[in-house]
Amino acid sequence: MEEVPVYRRVLLKLSGEAFSGDLEFGIDPKFLEYISLEIKRLVDTGVQVAVVIGGGNIFRGVEGLELGIDRATGDYMGMLATVINALALQSALEKIANVPTRVLSAIEMRQVAEPYIRRRAIRHLEKGRVVIFAAGTGNPFFSTDTAGALRAVEIGADLFIKATKVDGIYTEDPVKNPKAEFIEEISYLQVINMGLKVMDHTAMTLCMENRLPIMVLNIRRPGNLLKAVMGERIGSLVR
Numbered sequence: 001m002e003e004v005p006v007y008r009r010v011l012l013k014l015s016g017e018a019f020s021g022d023l024e025f026g027i028d029p030k031f032l033e034y035i036s037l038e039i040k041r042l043v044d045t046g047v048q049v050a051v052v053i054g055g056g057n058i059f060r061g062v063e064g065l066e067l068g069i070d071r072a073t074g075d076y077m078g079m080l081a082t083v084i085n086a087l088a089l090q091s092a093l094e095k096i097a098n099v100p101t102r103v104l105s106a107i108e109m110r111q112v113a114e115p116y117i118r119r120r121a122i123r124h125l126e127k128g129r130v131v132i133f134a135a136g137t138g139n140p141f142f143s144t145d146t147a148g149a150l151r152a153v154e155i156g157a158d159l160f161i162k163a164t165k166v167d168g169i170y171t172e173d174p175v176k177n178p179k180a181e182f183i184e185e186i187s188y189l190q191v192i193n194m195g196l197k198v199m200d201h202t203a204m205t206l207c208m209e210n211r212l213p214i215m216v217l218n219i220r221r222p223g224n225l226l227k228a229v230m231g232e233r234i235g236s237l238v239r
Contacts, residue, residue, distance in 0.1 A: 006231030016056035055081025106138030168236030
């Protein structure tokens with residue numbers, strides 16, 4: 001008997017750093033191929049997939065301060081970096097994985113992406129298309145984590161998947177402290193009160209107020225995304 005996904009509509013939050021793969025900067029074609037095929041496995045099970053991508057592999061808003069660029073302008077530059085990543089992922093999904101994909105941008109640029117309209121995004125998902133939300137929220141001073149939480153709530157996602165390079169949530173950074181303890185399940189308030197850097201407080205509060213579960217997992221382990229939507233206990237769960 002074929003397994004049925006526990007979560008039917010998910011939002012996947014990918015960091016810009018993940019896109020650089022083994023490179024110091026830019027987009028690693030190996031990662032693009034890998035993540036495209038991982039997403040295709042979800043689509044093949046009937047799961048509706050939306051994606052939000054950061055832009056840290058190209059430009060991060062706060063970096064602009066070091067260059068003498070004001071924060072708002074730097075954040076807009078970072079939003080444009082997410083559009084570049086979104087277009088790269090769209091191309092890979094369609095060419096490598098043969099998955100129909102639409103990029104919806106919070107900043108209008110009609111030549112390369114559709115403007116973000118909530119009902120249009122939901123309609124694309126219902127038709128089996130992967131929807132990539134670009135340009136964050138379209139406003140400075142908000143992270144792409146917050147953009148991911150906002151879009152997930154807007155489209156009625158069942159699960160927010162926060163893709164990281166570690167296996168889940170730890171009491172401390174496991175890269176810096178090998179003795180950090182792994183946390184399998186935790187509440188939103190505990191994350192905030194313990195100061196755990198899962199995502200910023202705005203994003204966490206948005207998920208908490210809308211009772212949107214967050215699964216933090218290691219994106220570098222093949223099959224993790226599929227296991228997540230099937231309800232297997234991998235990574236860490238915030239609810």
